[in-house]
Amino acid sequence: MSIQIYNTLSRQKEVFKPLHEGTVNFYVCGPTVYNYIHIGNARSSVAFDTVRRYLEYRGYTVNYVSNFTDVDDKIIKAAHEENLTAEAVSDKYIQAFKEDTQAIHIKPASLHPRVKDHIPEIIQFISELIAKGHAYESQGDVYYRTKSFAKYGCLSHQSLDDLQIGASQRLQDDEMERKEDPLDFALWKSSKTEGEVSWASPWGQGRPGWHIECSVMATKHLGDTIDIHGGGQDLEFPHHENEIAQSEAKTDQTFANYWMHNGFVTFGQDEEKMSKSLGNFVLLRDLLKEEDPLVVRYLLASVHYRRPLKYDQSALQEARTNIARITEVLRRLHHRLADGQLALADDQEYVRQLENHQQAFQAAMDDDFNAANGLTEIFDLIKTINQYLNKDVVSGKVLTAMDRLLRELLEIFGLIFEEESQDLEADIQSLIDQREKARQEKDFQRADQIRDQLKAQGILLDDTPQGTTWKRVKENG
Numbered sequence: 001m002s003i004q005i006y007n008t009l010s011r012q013k014e015v016f017k018p019l020h021e022g023t024v025n026f027y028v029c030g031p032t033v034y035n036y037i038h039i040g041n042a043r044s045s046v047a048f049d050t051v052r053r054y055l056e057y058r059g060y061t062v063n064y065v066s067n068f069t070d071v072d073d074k075i076i077k078a079a080h081e082e083n084l085t086a087e088a089v090s091d092k093y094i095q096a097f098k099e100d101t102q103a104i105h106i107k108p109a110s111l112h113p114r115v116k117d118h119i120p121e122i123i124q125f126i127s128e129l130i131a132k133g134h135a136y137e138s139q140g141d142v143y144y145r146t147k148s149f150a151k152y153g154c155l156s157h158q159s160l161d162d163l164q165i166g167a168s169q170r171l172q173d174d175e176m177e178r179k180e181d182p183l184d185f186a187l188w189k190s191s192k193t194e195g196e197v198s199w200a201s202p203w204g205q206g207r208p209g210w211h212i213e214c215s216v217m218a219t220k221h222l223g224d225t226i227d228i229h230g231g232g233q234d235l236e237f238p239h240h241e242n243e244i245a246q247s248e249a250k251t252d253q254t255f256a257n258y259w260m261h262n263g264f265v266t267f268g269q270d271e272e273k274m275s276k277s278l279g280n281f282v283l284l285r286d287l288l289k290e291e292d293p294l295v296v297r298y299l300l301a302s303v304h305y306r307r308p309l310k311y312d313q314s315a316l317q318e319a320r321t322n323i324a325r326i327t328e329v330l331r332r333l334h335h336r337l338a339d340g341q342l343a344l345a346d347d348q349e350y351v352r353q354l355e356n357h358q359q360a361f362q363a364a365m366d367d368d369f370n371a372a373n374g375l376t377e378i379f380d381l382i383k384t385i386n387q388y389l390n391k392d393v394v395s396g397k398v399l400t401a402m403d404r405l406l407r408e409l410l411e412i413f414g415l416i417f418e419e420e421s422q423d424l425e426a427d428i429q430s431l432i433d434q435r436e437k438a439r440q441e442k443d444f445q446r447a448d449q450i451r452d453q454l455k456a457q458g459i460l461l462d463d464t465p466q467g468t469t470w471k472r473v474k475e476n477g
Contacts, residue, residue: 038281105414140190156237229256
């Protein structure tokens with residue numbers, strides 16, 4: 001089976017064919033590092049982390065590059081407010097981003113390039129655009145000559161006339177004076193005030209515009225043509241549209257073969273987009289103070305990446321319930337494997353069922369990384385596992401295969417469940433053995449004391465036909 005990706009450029013699903021067999025060059029627009037990330041930002045990171053993990057599961061080597069925008073007006077504003085340098089602000093929030101995303105099992109990118117480390121390449125890129133007639137200098141600024149690129153509007157599927165009307169309405173008079181056309185966008189911004197973050201260039205002191213940085217970093221680290229370019233839906237226009245224009249004007253090559261855009265996180269009864277500008281955001285690190293990171297990861301990974309994700313208490317509760325179901329089946333598998341009652345050498349009927357579940361999961365995810373359908377297949381697998389665990393006699397080989405497959409599929413969604421330490425298990429098992437001895441001796445008071453002692457530590461006992469098992473219960477249930 002082949003993977004199909006919905007390509008924003010063509011507005012249809014296409015069979016995925018990377019440029020180089022077995023390798024995927026993947027660029028995702030990263031955060032502007034002037035604040036802690038909210039769960040809308042995290043949703044994008046989770047969406048593309050899941051895509052990356054699935055591609056790796058399917059055998060691809062993924063070169064995954066995601067930048068940090070560390071040169072921006074918002075960073076300069078935050079530096080003034082926090083009485084720090086712009087670089088110190090960027091360093092602070094890059095570290096915070098790494099901590100917050102690691103907590104929900106987002107894998108670090110193969111490379112996290114920063115704008116400040118690519119100024120010479122940015123200047124060279126702009127110079128080549130000027131030399132080819134695609135850009136021009138005006139009063140120390142450099143603008144991209146949009147109408148020089150015949151395909152402009154190809155990604156957002158908008159006409160130049162409509163775009164021009166919108167651009168005219170947004171411009172201020174002083175900017176109109178510097179531009180040849182309202183649609184033209186800044187590649188280089190001249191310094192306006194003393195002490196402003198800036199670099200020397202052929203056009204005077206200044207700093208890069210926002211759009212140019214991703215074109216430079218993507219082509220430098222992944223080549224003139226990349227396989228997949230991803231980002232939030234809000235980046236489709238103008239950011240990604242401008243990336244295509246400036247990249248392809250310079251290289252005369254297709255910039256990206258597949259464009260992927262994730263949907264927004266919506267908030268409140270009106271389901272408006274979560275964003276810092278609207279003031280309706282929830283910081284990821286604040287949510288993690290209240291919620292199990294696995295619950296947060298499940299919430300952000302459980303909806304198809306192109307669909308909006310509704311954030312409310314109902315969605316959180318559903319995520320908690322599903323994580324509890326997964327935790328319980330893993331617990332039961334672990335204890336059944338450890339109980340020694342594994343009489344069967346093999347059980348071909350269930351081996352075939354596992355193969356069917358894996359194939360159904362892969363078919364769901366091959367269809368444009370449909371996470372919702374993929375998780376449905378995982379819960380079908382869990383039903384099969386629970387049926388098997390209820391049998392009096394089971395195969396250790398089949399239980400091991402079930403455990404391995406379930407964990408392998410869950411890991412694609414960043415759902416990585418840690419097992420209790422062996423030392424802790426030994427202590428708990430010792431108390432369970434003492435309780436069992438007390439019950440045999442009809443010392444029910446002592447048996448109840450041990451049960452209550454474990455319960456106070458968050459350990460609940462479950463007396464089953466296969467013996468007594470235990471599970472840890474978190475305070476929030």
